[in-house]
Amino acid sequence: MDRFVFLLSTGLARGAVLALFALSLVIVWRAARAVNFAQAAMAAVAVYAAFAVTAASGSYWLGLACGLATGALLGAAVERGLMRRLPHRTPLPGMIGAIGLVMVLQAGLAIAFGPEHRPMRAPFSERPFVIGGVPVLSPYDLFVLATAAAVMGALALLFTKTSLGLRLRAAAFAPETSRLLGVRVPRMVTVGWTLSVATAALAALLSVPTELGLSPHAADLLFVDAFAVAVVGGLDSPLGALAAGIGVGMLSGLVTGYVSASAAPLAVLALLTVVLLLRPGGLFAAGEARKA
Structure with a gap:
């Protein structure tokens, strides 16, 4: 029983970080109807x-503030400098652009700082x-939970x-109507990307x-x-990102403790498969899908 309580508590902290990162994916999806594979x-x-x-x-606190600012600025720069210039008739150009950006950023980090773990x-x-x-x-762990709760x-x-x-x-949900009402839709998309990458940066900093x-x-x-949590x-x-993040974090903690660390990704994959088979839109999806 003691081990069970310990694994649940550590899974809770991990789940809060997963929920934060999943929330960042939800934000960019709601803003631009895109999954940012370069997140x-x-x-x-x-x-x-x-x-x-x-x-x-x-x-540490000055570094944390700088990291969040860097994430926000990078999100805005990528949206304005790359994503906005790609064709939007299909999701494929955005996916290819994001994958290319991953290669450039990771290679640049390896060149600048080295590939070793620090x-x-x-x-x-x-x-x-x-x-x-x-x-x-x-x-x-308490700091992670408090920070995640405050940001959410x-x-x-x-x-x-x-x-x-x-x-x-x-x-996000009615861009044409929003334009008629005076909303600057491109600016809102940029704000969405800014918030999304800053939130992802915070999750990574905590992890x-x-x-x-x-x-x-x-x-x-x-x-x-x-x-997987976002899906x-x-x-x-x-709300789905929050609930699924906590649930997946606890599931991973229990599987890691009682089976092995290598079995945890398989458990998450099994959960994802079951959800996609039974409810493809996600556990907290609206009854009728909303269209952008």
């Missing part, structure tokens, strides 16, 4: 920027608290309680200290798991 590489660029600033200044320290201890003889969440809450308020959020949703370390491919596995929850559903 992991762009997040890695932001983490390297944070790593460099932290190493130069000695401040340790990145967490700002708080990773040693779990022991309550009643049972190890549970560590101070860093802020994004929920943005999309539901502000005029910017209303314009973002309108531009890297607990993984093998920082490398050009540090966020690749995170992207794969988060993409399971529904690409149109922020």
Whole structure:
């Protein structure tokens, strides 16, 4: 029982990071009706920027702020400089452009910083608290959970309680009507990309200290798991990203603890297959698909 509680608690922290990254995919999907396959590489660029600033200044918090700013600026630059210029009649040009961007960014990071893994320290201890003889969440896990909850809450308020959020949703689901009403749809798409990559950068920044370390491919596995989470929850559903992220994180933790780490991806794949067979739009998809 003690082991079960410990695995659930660690899975909860991992699930919060997955939910954040999945939410970033949901944001860009809702804004541009595209899956950004370069999300992991762009997040890695932001983490390297944070790593460099932290190493130069000695401040984790300054590095964190720089990483988020880098992610936001990179998201806006990629949307305006690349994605906006590609044909949009089919998704294929965007997918090819994103895959090409992955190659360029990861090669550039390897050239600039080297391909080896670099340790990145967490700002708080990773040693779990022991309550009643049972190890549970560590101070860093609590920081991850609090940060993820705060960001998700802020994004929920943005999309539901502000005029910017209303314009973002309108531009995503009814672009032609939005243009007639005076909404600058291209600008809203850029804002969507900006928020998306900044959120992905935060998820990667929270994940890297607990993984093998920082490398050009540090966020690749995170992207794969988060993409599965986004599909399971529904690409149109922020709530689905949250619920599926927590669920998949706990499932991975339990499978890793009771079976093996190599079996965890298979468990996620099995869950994804079942959901796609029974509910292709995702568990939290609307009854009738909305069209952009």
